[in-house]
Amino acid sequence: MISNEMRHDTNAPPILVENLTARLGDTLALNDVSLRLDSARIAVIGSNGSGKSTFARLLGGIARPTAGSIRVHDVDTVKESVALRRLVSIVFSNPDAQIVMPTVAEDVAFSLRGSGATKVEIAERVTAALAAFKLTDLADRSAHELSGGQKQLLALCGALIRRPALLIADEPTAYLDARNSAAVAGHLLHPEAGHQLVLVTHDLELAARCDTALLFDEGRVVAQGGPAEVIEAYRASLRR
DSSP states (O other), X not given: OOOGXXXXXXXXXXXXXEEEEEEXXXXXXXXXXXXXXXXXXXXXXXXXXXXXXXXXXXXXXXXXXXXEEEEETTEETTTTHHHHHHHEEEEOSOGGGTOOSSBHHHHHHHTTTTSXXXXXXXXXXXXXXXXXXXXXXXXXXXXXXXXXXXXXXXXXXXXXXXXXXXXXXXXXXTTOOHHHHHHHHHHHSOTTOOSEEEEEOSOHXXXXXXXXXXXXXXXXXXXXXXXXXXXXXXXXXXXX
């Protein structure tokens, strides 16, 4: 469960995507995508190579579009990159790519660098965050010696302690067992989490728990709406 200290106001403008196109070398990864996303929890599904992860990277400002634009809560992802970093946290499938400090507590605290918080405030927020993720007993452990599930919880803890307006999670449960997948999902989808969530996933049960879903295919959004209908459209496409 997310503690009160980790909530963030979700009363924010939508994500606006206009004529978004992205090329990766000779590959057209996204082809003229336009969307308005104002749901709290958005699932992004589709086959490998459909454009899901490229969309997530563009949304988080990690990559730049070839054409078109994205505005995240009134912030242009290309022109206002500094402001975007204050709004957005990202979690990937491989937590080792995000863990940078020697111990668990130090790694969580590292996420607050440049936040303007005092040492006392940082210590209080780290303590609360570790408790929320049941990592308190591991605070002084080597972050790189944790189990895969513990590492993913640590990465998510570090992402959420920043109190982002938008959390982008790209296959966050891909390499986890059932217990750790459930723990990560519980934090991502908690009704009082306070952030908008864009969840890229192959886990259709997890996608079904979101408020809305997008189905990508060959760089385009081919279905958008309630998760049940979008998931059924995806399953139908796999049967063809």
